[in-house]
Amino acid sequence: MMLAQPQYVHLLIGTYTHGGKSEGIYVYQFDVTSGEAKRISSISAENPSFLAFSADRKYMYAVNENGEGRGAVSAYAYDDQRGTLTFLNRQLTKGDHPCHVITDHGDNHVIVSNYSGGSVSVFPMGPAGSLGGLVQQVHHEGSGPNPQRQQAPHVHSAFFNPEGTQLFVQDLGTDKINIYDYRPEDAEHPLTAAAQPFIEGAPGGGPRHIVFSGDGRFIYLVQEMTAMVMVFQQQEGVWEPIQEIPMNEAGFKGADGAADIRLSPDGKFLYASNRGDANTIAIYRVDGDRGTLEKIANQSVLGRGPRNFALSPDGRFLLVANQQTDEVVIFKRDSDTGLLSDTGHRIDVGSPVCLVF
Numbered sequence: 001m002m003l004a005q006p007q008y009v010h011l012l013i014g015t016y017t018h019g020g021k022s023e024g025i026y027v028y029q030f031d032v033t034s035g036e037a038k039r040i041s042s043i044s045a046e047n048p049s050f051l052a053f054s055a056d057r058k059y060m061y062a063v064n065e066n067g068e069g070r071g072a073v074s075a076y077a078y079d080d081q082r083g084t085l086t087f088l089n090r091q092l093t094k095g096d097h098p099c100h101v102i103t104d105h106g107d108n109h110v111i112v113s114n115y116s117g118g119s120v121s122v123f124p125m126g127p128a129g130s131l132g133g134l135v136q137q138v139h140h141e142g143s144g145p146n147p148q149r150q151q152a153p154h155v156h157s158a159f160f161n162p163e164g165t166q167l168f169v170q171d172l173g174t175d176k177i178n179i180y181d182y183r184p185e186d187a188e189h190p191l192t193a194a195a196q197p198f199i200e201g202a203p204g205g206g207p208r209h210i211v212f213s214g215d216g217r218f219i220y221l222v223q224e225m226t227a228m229v230m231v232f233q234q235q236e237g238v239w240e241p242i243q244e245i246p247m248n249e250a251g252f253k254g255a256d257g258a259a260d261i262r263l264s265p266d267g268k269f270l271y272a273s274n275r276g277d278a279n280t281i282a283i284y285r286v287d288g289d290r291g292t293l294e295k296i297a298n299q300s301v302l303g304r305g306p307r308n309f310a311l312s313p314d315g316r317f318l319l320v321a322n323q324q325t326d327e328v329v330i331f332k333r334d335s336d337t338g339l340l341s342d343t344g345h346r347i348d349v350g351s352p353v354c355l356v357f
Contacts, residue, residue: 007033009313010040010083013321013328013347014051014062014354021326021350024048025062025076027083028347030357035317035330035343040083045074049353050308052101052110053078059129060085060356061110063098071098073112073123075131088130093121094137100157105164108184109135113169118153120169122190136189142174145204149225150174156208156224162216166194170207172224176200177207179239199232199239209260214267218291222247222272227256229272229284233291243292247274247282254278260308265315269338273306273320281309281320283338299340302329310355317343321352328352 011030015022024045028037048062057080064072075088095117102111103125110131112121119139124132144150154173160182161168169178179194201207205223212219219232219239231243247258254277261272263286270284270293279301284293303322310319311333318331318340328347331340 005032005314007031009357010080011037011310011319012051012060012356013349013352014048014356015349016049016065016323016351016353017045017047019351022352025051025085026349027085029083030312032312032314032316035332035345037328037330037345037347041085043076043085043087048074050100051354051356052103053356054103054125054129055105055107059088059125061101061103061131063093063101063112064090065097065099067096067116069096071096071114071117073098073101073110073121073131075110075129077129088128091123091131091133093117094134095119095121102158102160104160104182104184106184109190111158111167113155113158115154115156115172118155118171118173120155120158120191124187135187136191138180138191140171140174140178142176144173144175144206146206146225149206150204157210159210159212162212162214167191168210168219170210170221172206172208175203175205175207177210177219177221196238200241201230202226202228202244205230208258211261211263211270213263213286213291220261220263220270220293222258222261224258225256227258227274227276227278229261229270229282229293231291231293245284245293245295247272247280247298248278249298252278259306262309262311264311264333264335264338265313266335271309271311271318273301273309275305275307279304279306279322281306281318281340283340285338296337297339299331302342303327308352308354310357313357319347319355321355323351323353326350326352328355
């Protein structure tokens with residue numbers, strides 16, 4: 001007997017508040033049948049630009065993307081019944097402009113990527129969801145060929161492999177994906193360099209975010225500066241590139257700012273967003289055996305600055321956070337073709353940055 005799927009799920013939106021258009025984190029009720037959203041609650045926070053739930057979904061963590069020694073990460077208790085957040089505590093990340101946060105599979109640590117600081121900060125998660133003091137900080141070294149953007153390390157994100165045993169850290173400044181073995185039982189040094197300490201991206205590409213295939217055999221990397229997607233496969237224990245494919249249509253001459261990357265729940269399609277002058281979602285068909293991509297379309301995001309996007313849990317909708325036009329655009333997704341169509345539904349919110357179901 002199959003259980004009925006809920007008609008409504010909660011959608012949390014992180015924003016930039018420094019422009020005065022928003023106040024913090026917003027919670028919406030999202031109708032998975034119609035694609036409509038209704039605001040439930042909000043909580044004030046300073047530049048909560050990226051959000052992550054604990055594995056048990058009882059707590060939520062948000063970076064406070066500030067500079068000048070004020071970069072922080074905040075912990076909240078999450079009431080799923082009421083759709084509300086309660087502030088617990090905050091810790092400085094000891095790195096400027098923290099831009100990404102993730103929790104491990106066992107709710108042991110909260111891990112923050114510091115963009116300007118070029119570092120990864122690790123915090124223990126307390127039994128009641130609060131953040132303990134900083135236990136480890138890993139600083140990257142090096143630079144890249146672009147003197148304006150890659151003069152120093154810029155850590156942009158960190159993601160666990162499907163097993164939760166390794167952490168993959170994207171560094172825009174050095175064109176590397178740094179790999180760390182993760183041992184949560186080590187109270188002082190849960191992260192140590194892996195046997196393969198890094199994967200090389202394309203020179204000047206600017207690694208930003210990755211997504212693993214469901215079986216963990218392939219990694220898909222979006223490169224911010226060149227708007228290219230790279231595919232990696234693990235061969236004899238070593239990650240190697242097997243494909244690099246453009247996001248833009250042939251002949252595109254504008255500025256790029258590739259941002260986010262996601263797989264459909266069934267793993268058959270991959271999506272990647274590009275800001276700059278493109279303002280599109282690139283759509284690819286995935287070869288399930290070889291892991292390679294075939295470009296099938298570009299979809300206008302019907303706004304500007306698609307910094308982050310999210311697929312609804314059932315994959316029927318794709319929502320795009322258009323930061324510069326202050327709204328979330330809701331698309332219907334065709335599960336057979338992978339293509340997107342505008343539902344006409346919008347969420348009006350100032351400087352939306354991160355979407356989490």
